[in-house]
Amino acid sequence: MRSNQFDEMQTRKRNEIGNQTFSLLVILLMLDTLAYNLGFRWMKYPTNVFLIVLVCCGVYFIRSVLHGAFAAPGQKRGKTISMTLGIMALSMAAVTIVSSLFGRSGSTEKSQGGGLLLAAVSGGILLVGVVIQVVKNRKERREENK
């Protein structure tokens, strides 16, 4: 079995997590639409959509890390984490830039707040993911030494 591919248990777990996260995304978007139709606007468009998508991506990322389904057996941990950090940093930057661009030309404080909020949520999710990975690595090392 090739060790640079996910093993069968990881694949099954990722599929499970992916399906559940997709369902969560759909439900949250529908709830957001319902709230909008009832007159409750919790956040400006498109920040609300970005935030929902970001939260779901975060849920997927954190659950994958928790279940050890984030990196294939043969992948080097350091390389995986560095790549992940790089991708998430780029994503945060892209989200912030796009969100700011969608604001009006004389951008108000509110629309700037949307970009900052998304950046903060991205950073929070990233931090939680890194902490979970570090804790799991320590637990793994302890279990290996038993």
Add this chain to the structure above:
Amino acid sequence: MVAVTDSGGERMGKNLRLKSARAAKDWSQKDLAEAVGVTRQTINAIENGDYNPTIKLCTAICRTLGVTLNQLFWEDEPNEE
């Protein structure tokens, strides 16, 4: 999927035979996982009965440990005991 659940489809118990076959070779879970090409968590889950491996993985584990499928993964029927 290898039939490692009982006839009622209940969650299987721990796979102690796998654990002892691994211990006989003085291998850790990590050693076996690396030899087979899976994660340590997968081997741990199989040993604890938390995961039902496919026939492909079962044969890979048996080949690595030098034992047969029956020796590691076949459950005795209750009326055979």
